[in-house]
Amino acid sequence: MIRKKERGITLIALVVTIIVLIILATVSINIVVGENGLIKKAQQARDAYEESSKREVEGLNTMLEEMMKETGKGPHGLPLVDTLGGGSSNVVLESTVDAEDVYGNKIVVPRGFFARTDLGTKVNDGIVIEDKQGNQFVWVPCTEEQYKKHEYKTPNEDDTKEIKADDGDNPWKTYYYRKYVDWKEESDIDKNKESVKNNGGFYIGRYEAGVPDNASFSVNNESNKSTMTYYTADASNGNKSKNVTAESVTKLKPVSKQGMQAWNYINQTNAVEVSKNMYSGAESSYGVTSQLIDGIAWDRTVDWLGESYTNIASESSNYGNYNNNSTQLSEDVLYAQHVWSTAKTGGATTWVIANKYKKGKPKLGAENLTDTDGRLKYTAADYTNGSNYNTTTHTFSKIIELATGSVSNFKLKNIYDMAGNMYEWTTETGYHNTSSSATTTGTKYAVLRGGGFSGYGTNYPVSCRNGVDTTTFTYVTIGFRVVLYIKQ
Numbered sequence: 001m002i003r004k005k006e007r008g009i010t011l012i013a014l015v016v017t018i019i020v021l022i023i024l025a026t027v028s029i030n031i032v033v034g035e036n037g038l039i040k041k042a043q044q045a046r047d048a049y050e051e052s053s054k055r056e057v058e059g060l061n062t063m064l065e066e067m068m069k070e071t072g073k074g075p076h077g078l079p080l081v082d083t084l085g086g087g088s089s090n091v092v093l094e095s096t097v098d099a100e101d102v103y104g105n106k107i108v109v110p111r112g113f114f115a116r117t118d119l120g121t122k123v124n125d126g127i128v129i130e131d132k133q134g135n136q137f138v139w140v141p142c143t144e145e146q147y148k149k150h151e152y153k154t155p156n157e158d159d160t161k162e163i164k165a166d167d168g169d170n171p172w173k174t175y176y177y178r179k180y181v182d183w184k185e186e187s188d189i190d191k192n193k194e195s196v197k198n199n200g201g202f203y204i205g206r207y208e209a210g211v212p213d214n215a216s217f218s219v220n221n222e223s224n225k226s227t228m229t230y231y232t233a234d235a236s237n238g239n240k241s242k243n244v245t246a247e248s249v250t251k252l253k254p255v256s257k258q259g260m261q262a263w264n265y266i267n268q269t270n271a272v273e274v275s276k277n278m279y280s281g282a283e284s285s286y287g288v289t290s291q292l293i294d295g296i297a298w299d300r301t302v303d304w305l306g307e308s309y310t311n312i313a314s315e316s317s318n319y320g321n322y323n324n325n326s327t328q329l330s331e332d333v334l335y336a337q338h339v340w341s342t343a344k345t346g347g348a349t350t351w352v353i354a355n356k357y358k359k360g361k362p363k364l365g366a367e368n369l370t371d372t373d374g375r376l377k378y379t380a381a382d383y384t385n386g387s388n389y390n391t392t393t394h395t396f397s398k399i400i401e402l403a404t405g406s407v408s409n410f411k412l413k414n415i416y417d418m419a420g421n422m423y424e425w426t427t428e429t430g431y432h433n434t435s436s437s438a439t440t441t442g443t444k445y446a447v448l449r450g451g452g453f454s455g456y457g458t459n460y461p462v463s464c465r466n467g468v469d470t471t472t473f474t475y476v477t478i479g480f481r482v483v484l485y486i487k488q
Contacts, residue, residue, distance in 0.1 A: 007182070031114045074100035081107055085114030085129075092132050096287040096486065098199075101127070106200040107139050109484050110287030111304045119414060124308075126208060126414030133285065135256040135278075142300050144197040150299035151189065152183055173314065176244045177447065177467035180432045186272075187294040187427040195408050195485040203484035204293065204301055207404040207416050208424065209259025209275070215252055218261060253277045254482060258405035258416075259334055261357060268292075268446035268471040269424040271480040278482055283405070288484040295428040295481045298449050302463050307411050310315050312412070312419070316450075317457030318422020320410050321402050324456045327409070331365035332404035336475060337359035339369065339383065340454070351477060352396070355384045363399045364453075371397040401453050401476070417461040422479030423448040423455075429471060444471045452477030 072083045078100040080394065096111045107122035111116050116128040116136065129140045179182070196202055211218045254263055254274050268272075275292040306313055317325055341354035371393075383389055389396070405416040412418065428447040447467050451460030454477050460466075469478075 011023065016273075020141060024110055060347045060366075075104040075261035076100055078106070081109070081115050082117050084109045085117050093287075094209040105141060107141075108201070110484075111485055112283065112286030112288075113137075124413075125394075126412075128414050129203065133255070136206040136258075137256060138206050139201055139484075140204050140297070140301050140304055141201045142145045142196050142304075143200065144193070146300055146303070147193055147296060148197045150296045151193075159289045162381060171463060173464045173467040175460075176464050179446075180430055180467060182432050183428055183430040183447065183467065185294055185296065185427055186429050187296075189290055189294075189296070191488070192294065192296070192485050194400040195488055198488065201488045202486070203288065203295055204297060204415060205256040205387040205412060205481040205483065207256050207258060207260070207481075208273075209263045209480050209482055210404050211263045212253055212255050226329060237329060253280075253283075256479075256482060260404045261334070262422055262479050264401075264402065264476055265420060265474045266425075266478070266480065268429075268469075268475050268480075273426045275480065275482045279484070286409065287293045287487050289450055289487060290482050290484050292425060292427050292482045293483040295447060295449070296428060298424075299463075299466050301415070301418065305415075305418070305462065309412060312461065313463040314461055315458055316419035316461035318409075319462070320417060320451065320457060321400065321407070321453045322366055322451060322457040322460075323366045323454055324422045324458070325420070326363060327368075327407065329361045330405065333360050334359060334360060335406070337362065337382075337398050338401060339387055339398055340366070340397055343394050345393070349380065350388060351476060352386070352388050353381060353384045354401075356382060357403065362402050364402075366397045366399055369398055380406065399454055418450055418481075419457060420455075421453050422449050422450075423452040423460070423466065423475075423477065424450050425475055428467075430467070445469065446471045448478065 072080050074080045078098055079100050081099045083097055084097060085091070092112050092114050093109055097109050097111055098106065098195065099115075100106050101121055101123050103122065103124075107123055109129055113129040113131050115121075116130050119128045120126055123139060128136050129139070130136045131376055158355050168387040173379055192202070192302065205480055232303055252274050254277075272292045275290055277292040279288055280290075281448075309319070310318060316322075334357050336357050338354050341352050342349050390393075401415075402421055405411070405428055410417055412421065418424075426447050426449050430445050431442055432445065446469065448469060449463055450459060450462050450464060
């Protein structure tokens with residue numbers, strides 16, 4: 001009996017011991033990993049240290065920035081870009097100045113311009129310069145190696161309309177381009193490369209090229225304000241062509257300003273000419289040469305944008321005025337509402353082109369029109385070919401063309417509308433035929449970049465390269481952009 005009692009006591013003691021151990025383990029675990037445990041406190045201490053260190057670094061950077069602003073010198077002793085302008089003072093530089101931002105990134109501000117420091121002073125955010133006429137451009141940093149990366153390479157002989165990897169890891173889309181082997185740059189690559197090598201970058205138009213006020217087809221032309229103000233390539237409807245054939249191209253200089261009528265219906269040949277004109281004549285003393293944007297500058301800019309905007313090279317729908325971007329604008333902008341017409345019988349399609357720019361808050365993207373919001377709201381007089389607006393025989397969808405720089409969300413590193421609104425001509429051209437053989441005579445084609453307001457941002461992202469149109473072709477969705485190189 002005594003032995004049984006001892007065994008009973010031993011079993012009870014064992015159970016009690018296990019319970020005590022469990023309690024102690026629970027307490028220990030809670031002390032280590034609980035809400036107020038050692039690990040949690042260690043994590044909090046680490047986070048507090050990191051936050052404190054971050055604040056100290058930010059404070060130190062702020063102090064250093066303030067010191068540099070006081071001295072007017074950057075980390076390498078060059079003038080700080082903050083000292084080279086500000087606001088809309090229109091006090092332009094009398095000579096070209098090598099400068100830098102507070103991180104030591106180089107920028108060259110050319111003669112005849114000043115830095116819009118109110119719009120940003122960090123190179124990687126997009127530094128804007130402005131001339132006394134109000135034209136604005138953004139500095140794109142570019143090393144000699146980055147420039148060489150995008151020099152012309154003979155493309156593969158295919159056109160599968162799939163994403164292709166042209167350079168690095170970025171996906172690029174190529175439409176009716178890669179099956180031809182004779183594309184080449186007609187810009188002065190050697191001269192441009194030398195400018196980039198010596199200056200560390202180039203300038204790209206902040207906006208798509210706009211129509212100048214002195215053009216007869218300008219919406220800002222006083223004589224046009226109360227009459228038809230949207231001009232197309234079709235002379236039969238009484239409108240003048242934007243193709244500048246009726247006016248001397250030497251008198252017309254594009255503008256790079258916000259809220260301007262985008263210069264479409266211009267062929268590539270004339271886009272080349274008027275781009276060269278921009279800083280000629282009275283502006284030839286400025287420290288830059290201007291030209292139609294070349295494919296190398298476009299590709300480098302896309303790479304630079306891609307550093308901050310993931311996958312933009314393959315999907316740009318949210319960054320531009322596309323057919324599949326249904327943004328409802330909340331502020332008044334200048335716009336033209338075009339209509340895409342589809343025959344109810346046979347399905348034939350055609351544009352019904354607007355003849356006026358309007359002020360308002362349009363909803364972007366394609367949208368079907370009914371009699372109520374279509375025919376009854378927009379009369380035939382609203383369109384250059386208004387007789388084609390017949391809801392009895394056709395169905396319609398409206399598609400919006402925007403004035404330059406209308407939507408702040410379509411601004412990337414201070415550059416507007418590289419994705420969407422207008423396909424843009426470049427200086428890359430080629431002679432070829434449908435059998436893909438290269439020639440040096442005959443039909444001449446030019447490359448369009450980016451996407452237009454009638455396309456999809458998935459199919460025509462900012463990187464898109466399209467080579468199906470001739471240098472004499474004009475269209476409602478095609479415009480251009482000017483690029484600047486520092487004079488040597």
